[in-house]
Amino acid sequence: MEFLTPMIGLYAAAAAVPMLLLLYFLKLKRREVLVSSTLLWKRAVQDLQVNAPFQKLRRNLLLLLQLLALAAILLALTGPMLALRRGPGQRYVLLIDRSASMNATDVKPTRLDVAKKQAKAFVESMRGSSALSWRDQSDHAMVIAFDRRAGVVCSFTSDKRQLMTRIDAIEPGDGGSRLVEAVTVARAFAQSTGVEVAGGTSGKSAQLILFSDGRIADLDGVVVAADELVFHRIGDAGDNVGITAMSARRSYERPEEVEVFAAIENFGSEPVTRDVQLSISGNVHAVRSVTVPACEKETEDRPFRPGQTALNWSLSHGEAGVLQVRQLGADALACDDAAWSVLDPPRRLSILLVTQGNPVLESALKACPIATLDPCTPAGFDALDPVAFAARQQYDVVVLDNHVPAHLPPCRYLIFGSPPAGIDVNSPRGLENQLVVDWRAQHPVLQYVNLTNLFAARSYRLELPRDAEVLAEFNESPAVALLHRRDGTFLLVGFDVLQSNWPFEPSFVLFCYNALSYLGAQAGGQHQRERAVGEPITVENVSGGAVVTVICPSGARVDVKADPGGVVRFPGTHRVGVYAVETADQPRQFHAVNLLDSQESRIEPRSQIELSGVTIAAQEQEVQRANVPLWPLLTLAALMFVCIEWLAYNLKMRI
Amino acid sequence: MPTTRPTTRKLSELLDPKFMARLDSLDLLSRKILQGKLQGERRSKRRGRSVEFADHRPYVVGDDLRFVDWNIYGRLEQLFLKLFLEEQDLTVHLLVDASASMGMGEPAKGFFAKRLAAALGYVTLANNNRLTISLFGDGIRAQLPNMRGRNYLPQMAEMLLATECDGLSDFEKACRDVETGRIGSGVTIVISDFFFKQGYESALRQLIGARYDLYVIQILSPQEISPELAGDLKLLDIEDADAAEITVSSALIKYYKRNLAAYCDELRNFCTNRGAVYVQANSADSVETLVLNYLRRIQLLR
Numbered sequence: 001m002e003f004l005t006p007m008i009g010l011y012a013a014a015a016a017v018p019m020l021l022l023l024y025f026l027k028l029k030r031r032e033v034l035v036s037s038t039l040l041w042k043r044a045v046q047d048l049q050v051n052a053p054f055q056k057l058r059r060n061l062l063l064l065l066q067l068l069a070l071a072a073i074l075l076a077l078t079g080p081m082l083a084l085r086r087g088p089g090q091r092y093v094l095l096i097d098r099s100a101s102m103n104a105t106d107v108k109p110t111r112l113d114v115a116k117k118q119a120k121a122f123v124e125s126m127r128g129s130s131a132l133s134w135r136d137q138s139d140h141a142m143v144i145a146f147d148r149r150a151g152v153v154c155s156f157t158s159d160k161r162q163l164m165t166r167i168d169a170i171e172p173g174d175g176g177s178r179l180v181e182a183v184t185v186a187r188a189f190a191q192s193t194g195v196e197v198a199g200g201t202s203g204k205s206a207q208l209i210l211f212s213d214g215r216i217a218d219l220d221g222v223v224v225a226a227d228e229l230v231f232h233r234i235g236d237a238g239d240n241v242g243i244t245a246m247s248a249r250r251s252y253e254r255p256e257e258v259e260v261f262a263a264i265e266n267f268g269s270e271p272v273t274r275d276v277q278l279s280i281s282g283n284v285h286a287v288r289s290v291t292v293p294a295c296e297k298e299t300e301d302r303p304f305r306p307g308q309t310a311l312n313w314s315l316s317h318g319e320a321g322v323l324q325v326r327q328l329g330a331d332a333l334a335c336d337d338a339a340w341s342v343l344d345p346p347r348r349l350s351i352l353l354v355t356q357g358n359p360v361l362e363s364a365l366k367a368c369p370i371a372t373l374d375p376c377t378p379a380g381f382d383a384l385d386p387v388a389f390a391a392r393q394q395y396d397v398v399v400l401d402n403h404v405p406a407h408l409p410p411c412r413y414l415i416f417g418s419p420p421a422g423i424d425v426n427s428p429r430g431l432e433n434q435l436v437v438d439w440r441a442q443h444p445v446l447q448y449v450n451l452t453n454l455f456a457a458r459s460y461r462l463e464l465p466r467d468a469e470v471l472a473e474f475n476e477s478p479a480v481a482l483l484h485r486r487d488g489t490f491l492l493v494g495f496d497v498l499q500s501n502w503p504f505e506p507s508f509v510l511f512c513y514n515a516l517s518y519l520g521a522q523a524g525g526q527h528q529r530e531r532a533v534g535e536p537i538t539v540e541n542v543s544g545g546a547v548v549t550v551i552c553p554s555g556a557r558v559d560v561k562a563d564p565g566g567v568v569r570f571p572g573t574h575r576v577g578v579y580a581v582e583t584a585d586q587p588r589q590f591h592a593v594n595l596l597d598s599q600e601s602r603i604e605p606r607s608q609i610e611l612s613g614v615t616i617a618a619q620e621q622e623v624q625r626a627n628v629p630l631w632p633l634l635t636l637a638a639l640m641f642v643c644i645e646w647l648a649y650n651l652k653m654r655i
Numbered sequence: 656m657p658t659t660r661p662t663t664r665k666l667s668e669l670l671d672p673k674f675m676a677r678l679d680s681l682d683l684l685s686r687k688i689l690q691g692k693l694q695g696e697r698r699s700k701r702r703g704r705s706v707e708f709a710d711h712r713p714y715v716v717g718d719d720l721r722f723v724d725w726n727i728y729g730r731l732e733q734l735f736l737k738l739f740l741e742e743q744d745l746t747v748h749l750l751v752d753a754s755a756s757m758g759m760g761e762p763a764k765g766f767f768a769k770r771l772a773a774a775l776g777y778v779t780l781a782n783n784n785r786l787t788i789s790l791f792g793d794g795i796r797a798q799l800p801n802m803r804g805r806n807y808l809p810q811m812a813e814m815l816l817a818t819e820c821d822g823l824s825d826f827e828k829a830c831r832d833v834e835t836g837r838i839g840s841g842v843t844i845v846i847s848d849f850f851f852k853q854g855y856e857s858a859l860r861q862l863i864g865a866r867y868d869l870y871v872i873q874i875l876s877p878q879e880i881s882p883e884l885a886g887d888l889k890l891l892d893i894e895d896a897d898a899a900e901i902t903v904s905s906a907l908i909k910y911y912k913r914n915l916a917a918y919c920d921e922l923r924n925f926c927t928n929r930g931a932v933y934v935q936a937n938s939a940d941s942v943e944t945l946v947l948n949y950l951r952r953i954q955l956l957r
Contacts, residue, residue, distance in 0.1 A: 030889040030900055036759035036879060037850035038892040038899040040918060044911035045901055052906070 009078030016070055090207065091156065092126070092141040093186040094119050097212035097234075098170060099147040099177035100533070100576075100600040104213075104332040106237040112172045115211035115234045119143070122209060123163045142189055142206070143167055147175030147574075148534045150182035155189060173574040174335045175533040176597050177216040183208065183224065214606025214618070217599050222611040231609055233618035238604020239268035241292060241327060242336030244308075244596055247530075248323045248343060253369055255346030256318045262325045262339065266292035266307040267602045275328040278313055280343075281321040286313060287328075306602065320345040322578050322590050335576050336601045340592035341530055342578070347371065349520040350394065354381040355401035360503040361416070364512045365399065378403040397519045402496050412489045412519040414512075417460070417496045423485050424465040425492065431459045434495070436479055439472035445482065445491065445514045446471055449507045454479075456502075459495035491515050530592050536571040537591045539581050546584060553577025553593075666812035669773035674943050678774060681947075681956045682782045685745050685842050685868050711735040745784040745841040748833055748867070749775060751815075752847030753790040753797075755894045758820035760876025760938050765820035767938040768846045768874055774946045775844060776811050778956060780804060787836070788814070791829030792822035800836065823894050826851045830858040840866035842955070849873050849922055852895075856925060869931035870955055873922060876938045879915070882908065 003009070035041065096119055102112040126139040141163055143153040154166035190206035208228055213235040245263035250256075266272050273291045277284055293307035311325075326338040348371035355361060356378060365373055374395070381400075386409035395411065402417035419425040436454040439446055451472055461477040464470065472480040474494075483490040502508045531537065539548065543566060550558045550570045554577075562568045573579065573593045581589045595601070608617040670678070711724060714734030724737045751772045757765035772788060779786040783803060788811055790797040797818050799810060826847070833843070843862050849855050849871075862869050890899040901907060919935060926933040932953055936945055950956045 030887045032889045032891055033884065034759065034893050035890045036756040036764075036848065036876070036893060037852075038890050038897050039850050039852055040911055040914045041890050041899045041901060043914045044907055045899060047910040047914065048904075048907050051910075 003078045005077065005079040009074050012077050013074045016074065017067075020066060020070055090139045091190060091205075092122075092139065093190060093206050093208050094122065094141060094143045094167075095179070095182050095186065095208060095210045095212070096143065096145045096153075096167070096170060097147070097177055097210070097216070098145045098173050098175075099215070100174040100335050100595050100597065101177070101213055101215045101333065101603045102234070103172050103174070103335055104235060104240070104603045105334075106332045106603070107235055110172065111213060111234045112170070115232075116167050116170060118232055118234070119167050119209075119211055120164050123160055123167070126158070126160065142186070143170075144182050144186055145170045146177065146179065146182035147173045148178050149175075150178075150185045152185065152189070171574070173533065174576045174593075174595050175574065176600055177212070178218050179210075179216045180218050180221045183222050210609075213603065214609050215599060215602060215604075216609070219609055220612050224611055224614060224616075226614050226616070229611070229614075229616055231616045231618050233605050233607060235603065235605035237332060238602070239270075240331050240333050240336070240601055240603045241266050241268070241272055241274055241329070242331075242333060242595075242601035243325060243327055243339045244336070244598045244601055246325050246339035246341060246594065246596060248341035250343070250346055255348060257314060257316045258323070258343060260313040260315070260323060260325065260341070262311045264290065264292055264309050264311065264327060265295075265598060265601060266309075267295050267604065269294050269297070271307065272329075276311055277324075277326045277328055278315075279324045279326070280315075280317055285315060288313075304602070306598065317343065318346055322592065333601065333603050336595050336597075338576070339594045339596060340576075340578050342590045342592050349396040349516055350374070351516065352376055352381075352395040352398045353401065354378055354398065354403050354405070356403075358401050358498065361399070361401055361497060361512075364503070364509050365516070367509055368513045368516050370516065378405070382406045384409070397516055408487050410487045412491075414491045414493075414515050414519060416493045419460065419462060419490075419492050419494070423483060423487070423490055425468070425481075425483065425490075426463040427460040427494075428463065429461055431456075431461050431474065431476055433457060434459045434474035434476065434479070436472055437475050439480070440470075443469075443471050443482075445480075445518050446511070447514055449511050449514065450505075451479075451507060453505060454500065454502055454507070456495040456500040458499045462492065462494045489519060491519060530594060531573060532597075533573060533576060533593055533595055535573060535593075536569050537573060537579055537581065537593075538570075539568040539583070539589065540566060543585075548584075549582045551580040551582065553579065665816055666773065666808055668816060669770050669812060670777060674774070674946075675777060677943075677947060678777050679781055681778045681951070683745055683747060683775075683778055683784060683842060684954055684957045685840065711737060745779070746837070746839045747775070747779040747784055747786050747841050748837060748843040749786065749788040750829065750833055750843065750845040750847075750862075751788065751790050752792075752824065752826075752845075753818050753820050753822075754792040754824035755821050756824065756848055756850055757874075759893060760878060762876070762938050763820075764848055764874045764876050764938045767936070767942065769815045770942045771846055771872065771874075771936070771945065773812060773815055774942060777808065780807055780811070785839070785841070786811070787833075789829070789833055790814070790818045791824070791826070792820075793825045794828045795832050796822070824851060825853075826855055827853065827858040827861075830861045834861045834864075837864075837867065842868045842870060844870040844872065844955075846872045846874065848875060848879075855922065859925065859931070860929070863929050863931060869926070869929075870934065871922070871926050871931055872934045872936060873919065874936045874938055875915075875919075880912075880937065882911065884908075 096112075096115050098112055102110070102115065104111050107114045123141060126141060138158040140156045140158050142156045143163060143166055145151050145153050153170060154163055157163065186206065186208055205228065207230065208224065210229060210231045211234055212231070214231070214233060242265060243262055244265045246261065248258055248260045250258055260278060262276070264274070264276060271291055271293045273289060275287050275289050277287045279285055288311060290309050290311060292309045295307050296302065296305040298304040321343045323341045323343055324338055331337070348369060350372040351365060351370050351374070353362065353365060353373055353375045354377070355375065362373070362375070381403070382405055386407045389409040390411070397412045397414055400413060400415045400417070400420070404418055404420050408420055408422055413420075419427050434456045436451040439449070439451045441447070441449070454472075456474070456479070459474065459477070459479070462481060464478060464481050464483070467484070469482040470478045470480075471482055472478070477494065479494055481492045481494070483492060497503055497508070537550070543562070545564065546562050547559050548562065548568050550560055550572075552558065552572070553575055558570070558572065560568055560570050568581070570579070570581075576593055576595050579591045579593060581591065606618070608615055666675075711727065712735065714723060714736055718736055722736045724735050727733065727735045749772050751768050753765065757763075757768060776786055776788055780802060786802045786807070787798065787800045788802070789795050797814050799807070799814055802811065837843070845859075845862065851858075859869070859871070884901075884903050887902045888900070890901060891897070892899075923933040923935075932955070934945075934949065934953065946956065
């Protein structure tokens with residue numbers, strides 16, 4: 001036996017035991033009363049004492065009992081401990097779904113709150129370690145909250161209070177739901193805590209308890225035994241209307257105009273009419289009323305299809321802004337009722353043309369809708385400071401005409417002729433009399449471009465790395481290739497245009513137009529501004545070590561430090577909305593985080609989930625408290641008995 | 656007038672006038688005198704006093720013919736003897752306990768005892784009997800010997816009212832003193848609570864004699880009869896400050912009452928065995944009821 005706090009017990013004993021003895025042996029303070037004569041009273045006392053021989057003994061017995069009680073308390077104060085081997089009881093892993101569909105309010109307050117409540121009830125009903133039985137085994141539990149990723153909320157413990165606190169701290173999110181990672185993590189943790197018994201790890205595998213509505217995307221990939229997983233279904237209704245697709249693009253020809261596309265889906269069994277509102281930077285631009293048909297239930301022939309309606313708007317907005325498409329009308333799930341898109345200000349491209357003089361190329365480029373075309377000599381280009389060039393970002397596309405530059409600042413390049421060094425492209429020798437044999441007409445760069453008659457008298461043989469995209473081929477070597485490197489995007493044309501008949505072809509101008517459009521769109525990077533929930537926000541070109549502030553849709557401000565490479569990563573995009581990034585020297589950037597997930601918007605809970613090979617039905621009953629500890633009641637009863645006994649003692653003393 | 660008014664007020668503190676009026680019609684009796692005295696054998700020791708006629712007694716053979724009342728014979732043709740006042744001369748000794756224990760009680764036993772003594776004294780003096788009243792504590796504390804006649808009423812009242820109930824009690828010494836000073840015949844009345852630690856038996860034995868009737872009136876207060884105490888107490892005897900530590904319980908009270916009853920019974924038996932009369936009174940009762948009804952019933956008063 002060990003004693004945790006022996007000194008406290010000793011001090012308390014030194015104080016309490018003498019006091020108890022003193023109390024007993026000191027005379028009791030009695031109230032003095034005058035009587036006419038004590039003659040008869042003394043006789044009465046003698047009679048009483050004679051007839052009650054146990055009085056004295058009773059006094060001593062009481063003293064003994066009180067000493068024993070005092071000794072028990074003092075011993076308890078010294079914190080005695082008995083070291084025993086105690087193995088764990090049953091182990092449970094609670095998997096709590098915190099995806100977007102769990103924010104539905106069809107069960108009050110939200111499905112996630114109900115799941116947390118059921119999980120807490122389950123924790124309470126676990127067999128706890130009892131102080132009175134020594135060899136008993138207590139249950140251990142672990143909590144994992146998952147949406148697209150799985151996060152361990154609390155690792156294996158039998159401390160109920162810690163489990164409850166951690167379960168309460170689970171925050172809702174707007175991500176999708178993936179179960180495979182959660183099960184993998186659960187299994188990994190479950191394996192490692194086994195006590196080594198002779199012959200292997202402790203026998204029972206942990207039981208997985210899933211609290212979810214069943215709307216999980218990757219159920220096919222989950223492999224569990226039939227009784228290993230218990231599924232508690234959360235949620236009732238399935239009616240929901242949500243926006244499942246949205247995009248906003250500036251037209252390339254007329255950059256002031258914006259085309260907005262949105263798809264709204266109805267997952268209920270009745271058609272609904274909703275108002276859909278488009279607003280720009282907070283100002284309502286248009287409201288349209290649409291009727292969305294009812295969904296088609298799943299049958300044997302066809303799968304489930306929600307009722308869908310598409311919406312288009314064309315509007316003209318010459319500035320940057322944040323577009324919001326919102327479906328008005330309350331339904332169970334709120335996070336899919338709006339989608340955002342960040343609009344860059346319209347810009348035409350500014351092109352840097354590095355050439356020694358190529359009027360054909362110049363005129364072809366000028367025919368494209370660009371803002372500025374700056375010609376530059378090769379020598380002048382080499383003289384530019386690459387770091388300053390990258391920082392200024394003055395040009396969207398750099399066109400290199402038969403020039404191998406000394407250094408390549410990060411940018412988008414349209415390269416005619418010999419490929420530059422440093423991008424893993426070799427050009428060992430030249431070729432002659434090459435004819436285009438094939439090209440990828442579906443690629444945006446070659447849209448409407450007909451390269452049938454393209455003949456190059458002299459060209460370069462291109463040896464491309466494996467990740468390069470070949471867009472057009474000569475018979476012996478690639479002719480046009482697209483390459484992405486850290487330094488930028490490179491569209492390589494392996495021959496000098498003046499050595500070919502391309503300028504006479506109408507496809508040349510179209511090619512230049514497409515190339516600039518494609519590379520310019522890369523420069524705009526619009527698609528980088530829209531993310532799904534959970535994808536991190538990256539901001540580049542920040543001075544290394546600087547601190548930027550990210551303002552979340554809820555209003556919270558988070559400070560993130562840039563890494564030495566000048567890149568800021570903010571991974572906390574758990575909720576939908578517009579995130580604003582503030583840096584010291586750049587204007588505020590907006591990033592939109594949308595749900596846009598048809599799977600999540602379909603919130604109807606499943607009554608059984610089909611994992612790979614195993615179908616698990618939802619539990620019929622809610623988790624309720626099963627094991628009620630009785631010792632508080634017994635202690636209360638004991639306290640009452642003590643009070644009654646004290647009362648009886650006092651009554652006996654009175655007349 | 657100025658002298659009588661304060662003293663009249665004093666007596667009226669003990670006896671109210673209506674009660675006094677009723678007392679006027681009472682007289683004390685001594686059984687010993689009325690029983691078996693041969694007529695004429697007792698000679699009056701007092702010479703020079705007028706012999707006054709007091710009462711008649713039927714003639715018995717052997718009586719002295721000188722004392723036959725011939726008027727009654729002439730009228731009724733029956734022989735009656737005349738009895739003379741001297742022969743009816745009672746001496747009453749009132750012994751009142753004025754120790755500290757008599758001061759206790761609610762209502763106070765002492766005051767009850769004084770009122771009772773005043774009533775008996777009034778009857779005695781109103782009927783021209785001789786009265787000696789003694790208040791005792793530790794021995795005789797105050798005494799008015801050989802009073803006769805109503806003139807002594809104020810003095811009696813004053814002594815009774817002036818003496819506070821205080822001090823220890825030495826009953827034996829008081830009884831001895833009274834006995835030695837006792838002359839003639841009559842009635843001795845002891846008024847006390849009889850809580851004497853030294854005992855009362857030897858003392859009372861001294862008071863019992865051939866010529867004096869002994870009346871023992873024990874006065875108890877309601878608090879002594881049914882004590883209402885509770886808790887852990889230290890009882891202090893008011894006289895000798897003796898302490899008794901008790902823890903009140905129903906069993907203790909039961910034993911106390913039993914002891915009290917036994918004590919009183921013992922006293923009663925002692926008295927009865929020796930021809931004395933025992934009376935127990937509660938200080939909460941009215942003196943009037945005790946005097947007018949009960950004492951007449953036991954033939955102390957007539």
